[in-house]
Amino acid sequence: MDERELVIVGGGPAGMAAAVEARECGVRDIVLLERGAHLGGILNQCVHAGFGLAHFREVLTGPEYADRFIQRVYETPGIEVSTRSFVAELKPGKVLTYLRPGAVCTVRAKALIMATGCRERTREMIQIPGTRPAGVYSAGLAQKMINIEGLLPGRRVVVIGSGDIGLIMARRFSLEGATVSAVIEIQRQPTGLKRNIVQCLDDFGIPLYLGHRVLWIHGKNRVEAVDVAPVDELGREISEARFTLACDTVLVSVGLIPENELIEMAGVELDRRTNTPVSSDLNYTSVPGLFVCGNAFKVYDIVDSVTRDSIVAGRQAVEYLAACNGGERRG
Amino acid sequence: MVRELTCIECPTGCAIVVTVENGRAVHVEGNGCRRGRDYAVAEVEHPERLLTTTVPARGLSLRMVPVRTSRPIPKDARVNAMSEIRKVRISAPVRVGDVVLPNLLGLGVDVVATRDVS
Amino acid sequence: MRECDVVIVGGGVVGAAVAYELSHYRLKAALLEKEEELSFGVSKANSGIIHPGTQNPPDSLKGRLCVEGNRLVREMATVLDLDFKEVGELVVAFDDDELGRLWLLKQEGELLGVPGLEIVSRDWLRDNEPNLNREAVAALHAPTAGIISPYRFVYALSESAALNGIDIVTRARVERIEHISPGRPGDRARFALSTSAAEFAARYVVNCGGLYADDIAAMVGVHTFHIRPRKGEEYILDKKRRYLTRHLLFPVPTPESKGILVTRTSDGNPMIGPTAFEVEDREDLSTTDAGLRLVLAVAQKLVPAIDARDIIAYFAGLRPAAGDDFVIRAEAAAPGFIDVAGIQSPGLTAAPAIARYVANLLRWCGMELETKAGLRQLNRRSFHLFAMPLGDAKRLVEQDPDRGDIVCRCETVSLREVKDAIAAGATTLDGVKYRTRAGAGRCHGSFCTCRIMRLLAEETSRPVTAVSKRGAGSELVVEDRSDG
Numbered sequence: 001m002d003e004r005e006l007v008i009v010g011g012g013p014a015g016m017a018a019a020v021e022a023r024e025c026g027v028r029d030i031v032l033l034e035r036g037a038h039l040g041g042i043l044n045q046c047v048h049a050g051f052g053l054a055h056f057r058e059v060l061t062g063p064e065y066a067d068r069f070i071q072r073v074y075e076t077p078g079i080e081v082s083t084r085s086f087v088a089e090l091k092p093g094k095v096l097t098y099l100r101p102g103a104v105c106t107v108r109a110k111a112l113i114m115a116t117g118c119r120e121r122t123r124e125m126i127q128i129p130g131t132r133p134a135g136v137y138s139a140g141l142a143q144k145m146i147n148i149e150g151l152l153p154g155r156r157v158v159v160i161g162s163g164d165i166g167l168i169m170a171r172r173f174s175l176e177g178a179t180v181s182a183v184i185e186i187q188r189q190p191t192g193l194k195r196n197i198v199q200c201l202d203d204f205g206i207p208l209y210l211g212h213r214v215l216w217i218h219g220k221n222r223v224e225a226v227d228v229a230p231v232d233e234l235g236r237e238i239s240e241a242r243f244t245l246a247c248d249t250v251l252v253s254v255g256l257i258p259e260n261e262l263i264e265m266a267g268v269e270l271d272r273r274t275n276t277p278v279s280s281d282l283n284y285t286s287v288p289g290l291f292v293c294g295n296a297f298k299v300y301d302i303v304d305s306v307t308r309d310s311i312v313a314g315r316q317a318v319e320y321l322a323a324c325n326g327g328e329r330r331g
Numbered sequence: 332m333v334r335e336l337t338c339i340e341c342p343t344g345c346a347i348v349v350t351v352e353n354g355r356a357v358h359v360e361g362n363g364c365r366r367g368r369d370y371a372v373a374e375v376e377h378p379e380r381l382l383t384t385t386v387p388a389r390g391l392s393l394r395m396v397p398v399r400t401s402r403p404i405p406k407d408a409r410v411n412a413m414s415e416i417r418k419v420r421i422s423a424p425v426r427v428g429d430v431v432l433p434n435l436l437g438l439g440v441d442v443v444a445t446r447d448v449s
Numbered sequence: 450m451r452e453c454d455v456v457i458v459g460g461g462v463v464g465a466a467v468a469y470e471l472s473h474y475r476l477k478a479a480l481l482e483k484e485e486e487l488s489f490g491v492s493k494a495n496s497g498i499i500h501p502g503t504q505n506p507p508d509s510l511k512g513r514l515c516v517e518g519n520r521l522v523r524e525m526a527t528v529l530d531l532d533f534k535e536v537g538e539l540v541v542a543f544d545d546d547e548l549g550r551l552w553l554l555k556q557e558g559e560l561l562g563v564p565g566l567e568i569v570s571r572d573w574l575r576d577n578e579p580n581l582n583r584e585a586v587a588a589l590h591a592p593t594a595g596i597i598s599p600y601r602f603v604y605a606l607s608e609s610a611a612l613n614g615i616d617i618v619t620r621a622r623v624e625r626i627e628h629i630s631p632g633r634p635g636d637r638a639r640f641a642l643s644t645s646a647a648e649f650a651a652r653y654v655v656n657c658g659g660l661y662a663d664d665i666a667a668m669v670g671v672h673t674f675h676i677r678p679r680k681g682e683e684y685i686l687d688k689k690r691r692y693l694t695r696h697l698l699f700p701v702p703t704p705e706s707k708g709i710l711v712t713r714t715s716d717g718n719p720m721i722g723p724t725a726f727e728v729e730d731r732e733d734l735s736t737t738d739a740g741l742r743l744v745l746a747v748a749q750k751l752v753p754a755i756d757a758r759d760i761i762a763y764f765a766g767l768r769p770a771a772g773d774d775f776v777i778r779a780e781a782a783a784p785g786f787i788d789v790a791g792i793q794s795p796g797l798t799a800a801p802a803i804a805r806y807v808a809n810l811l812r813w814c815g816m817e818l819e820t821k822a823g824l825r826q827l828n829r830r831s832f833h834l835f836a837m838p839l840g841d842a843k844r845l846v847e848q849d850p851d852r853g854d855i856v857c858r859c860e861t862v863s864l865r866e867v868k869d870a871i872a873a874g875a876t877t878l879d880g881v882k883y884r885t886r887a888g889a890g891r892c893h894g895s896f897c898t899c900r901i902m903r904l905l906a907e908e909t910s911r912p913v914t915a916v917s918k919r920g921a922g923s924e925l926v927v928e929d930r931s932d933g
Contacts, residue, residue, distance in 0.1 A: 035858065047397035048383045049383055053340075061383055061397060063427075063445045064427055064446075067446060067447065084854065086858060088834075088835065089835060097835075099854075099863075101864075102846060102847060103843070103846060104834070104846045104853060120892070122761070124762045124893055125761060127760060129741075130736070131734055132764065133918070133923060134917065134918035138893075138895040141899075145899060146385070147395060147397065148395060149902075150394050150931025151926040151929055152926060152930060153926050175384060193344060195337060195338065195340075195341075195342065195344045198337045198344075221918070264689065387930065387932040388931075388932065389932045395931060417930070
């Protein structure tokens with residue numbers, strides 16, 4: 001079986017930063033596996049600006065931020081990029097099996113960095129009652145539909161959850177001419193950044209209902225309306241104050257879940273509550289030489305922090321390899 | 332007159348207080364940095380925003396090309412700006428920074444690509 | 450007017466099983482389904498349990514047909530490449546009173562011919578069902594219980610039927626049924642069915658109309674039963690919790706339903722539910738807070754480690770109940786018309802046996818059923834890349850590159866599987882999901898929906914704005930602003 005010095009799973013900002021740093025520190029055998037057709041990860045669909053102020057001292061859009069790293073990765077010999085490569089299995093001993101159109105490959109990684117990002121919490125996970133019509137989308141799916149596919153999901157939108165992705169999409173829909181009737185947040189404070197409340201909601205006159213919950217999604221085949229009510233301090237509905245909002249689209253933006261099912265397969269200890277590795281220090285897992293960085297390690301607010309910490313992961317992998325190889329030479 | 336603003340320049344979101352006289356910002360307080368001060372003044376005198384969206388591609392490797400205005404444009408011009416940008420089709424390869432629509436609405440601001448598309 | 454010998458109304462598991470059965474004979478038959486695809490009605494929400502036959506009155510059609518169906522499903526599993534897995538069931542007792550009822554259930558089951566029933570002890574439970582609540586005192590073990598994918602069962606039955614000459618027609622809602630009098634003496638009278646698709650004429654009609662079976666029967670003047678829908682909510686847990694149970698777990702049943710169970714889907718996801726509430730609206734498929742709380746309470750009593758945070762999906766189904774038992778009879782008031790109604794649990798298990806029963810009823814009505822020689826076999830080979838040696842998997846993917854192109858990453862579904870599903874008749878997102886599991890995993894389609902939409906648009910030659918979740922009215926997007 002193929003053995004490689006450093007394998008990095010995930011070609012988004014985390015994986016790319018780790019790859020570049022590891023290369024800078026002298027590792028010459030690096031494989032970067034990306035399941036999509038392009039590098040860039042979720043940044044490819046984040047066409048809005050607000051990235052890069054900390055790391056580049058510039059205000060960049062998601063694709064521009066990604067592009068800085070994509071250029072470096074492709075210009076760097078020693079980083080082998082494999083796109084459309086989906087890691088389907090991870091076994092103890094850092095053995096990965098990945099699928100590509102036309103091939104199944106197995107590789108043993110001496111050092112492994114998992115930069116697999118997050119998925120969104122879905123409607124099903126928070127069990128919003130009602131029917132299951134078309135038109136209920138996670139905010140990220142709606143973002144992909146609009147920004148990557150050029151498809152308008154709907155014209156009258158209600159957003160559940162005041163997470164950043166939902167706020168960004170409230171603006172995006174508004175710019176595309178759709179009506180966003182409300183953002184509904186069960187907590188008393190918005191969960192997204194203050195600046196997004198201003199530039200995504202206030203700018204467009206979109207009402208934010210704090211301390212409210214969506215009680216029911218209506219619609220036989222396509223979303224028709226949602227029932228909303230305020231909740232008390234214990235989270236119970238005040239049903240006398242309930243109201244209905246007509247809509248054809250519901251966006252769900254209620255948090256991100258780190259994707260660590262692969263490392264679970266390989267015997268890494270996970271914290272069940274957060275789905276992140278049990279860790280003694282940044283990027284470390286219970287398996288030596290197996291690092292997790294970026295949103296898969298913990299959910300970050302801005303990508304600049306992901307880059308900062310993923311650079312560290314690159315270095316940590318190099319240190320681990322040096323210790324291994326040093327040990328091998330001695331032994 | 333006093334206006335309270337939340338700065339949108341960076342994730343911190345400083346609470347800024349601006350004293351306004353005759354439509355001009357005469358005093359700014361609460362900003363954590365220079366950018367915040369500039370933002371507060373602009374927000375009071377000539378509110379502007381960067382506009383980011385996507386433009387359909389024809390015959391290229393991606394369906395949509397993400398774009399941005401090269402500089403912020405007046406907040407209120409965004410609706411018209413979106414209409415103009417929607418008319419554009421990109422049928423030749425572009426690189427990050429290439430102009431896809433020059434001088435948007437005569438504002439002296441270009442619309443540029445933010446991704447390499449071949 | 451399309452002439453047939455038999456028209457089957459309803460393309461769920463019962464209609465498909467009847468179609469499969471009839472495909473063994475020399476006759477012309479059509480299966481009519483009102484929705485966009487087969488299995489989009491009652492069968493869509495089936496829990497997939499193949500029941501051993503316990504918990505039915507010994508003199509009931511339900512009981513007899515379930516036991517026979519359990520046997521037949523196993524035989525068909527090889528021929529039709531079904532994903533049937535025998536896992537066994539435990540009806541769990543928590544006190545002496547319940548233990549007493551277990552003995553009764555065992556007796557009734559034995560009268561029906563359910564094999565292998567035994568009462569097992571606390572020690573046995575500790576060894577063989579480790580996550581079961583330690584307060585359980587005993588359980589009735591029925592080893593012949595199993596699980597299957599209900600939709601893939603429907604597709605296997607209908608594809609085989611179609612391969613052997615049965616016409617499968619979707620988007621065909623039966624609106625009117627009239628009698629055509631015999632033109633000449635000696636001719637049989639026929640039924641003329643007007644549907645939203647085409648007109649059909651047949652000497653025999655088999656009504657497998659599910660929630661609307663009474664409406665269909667009323668079209669020929671039969672009003673002997675009434676469908677009272679009973680809703681059941683089910684909640685599906687993340688596949689990584691598959692270790693929580695080994696057998697299907699049942700509490701001691703109440704008169705209303707088999708109770709809230711802890712089972713699993715044939716794909717390996719633990720599933721809890723269903724509830725049982727009578728509803729007015731035959732289209733009310735909503736899930737509720739109250740339903741969830743009830744399901745969790747009962748499920749957690751059986752398996753305390755069940756955690757609501759692991760719920761990744763939920764849905765509701767409507768049981769087309771017409772009283773306590775199945776209503777399967779040739780209607781005297783409308784000769785040639787056979788009702789197959791009230792098929793609630795254990796309908797899925799019983800389906801192949803129901804189909805044979807229907808064939809007998811047709812004979813009884815005067816139909817000649819001449820066995821065909823040489824039935825064509827379905828050429829289905831389903832396999833999981835990781836269930837085979839690596840060398841084999843590599844060769845397969847090298848030969849067919851689309852097998853290595855992963856569309857749905859939560860369930861590892863390849864482009865090949867999605868294309869095959871569309872070629873086999875999936876025209877909607879749900880159709881692809883039921884055939885391949887794509888979109889049914891933990892991210893619930895967040896990552897793969899766009900690609901599946903594009904594939905459906907391409908392979909069914911329609912604009913992406915016409916791609917729907919489950920048929921007209923459930924389109925996914927309202928406008929395409931790309932260059933097309």
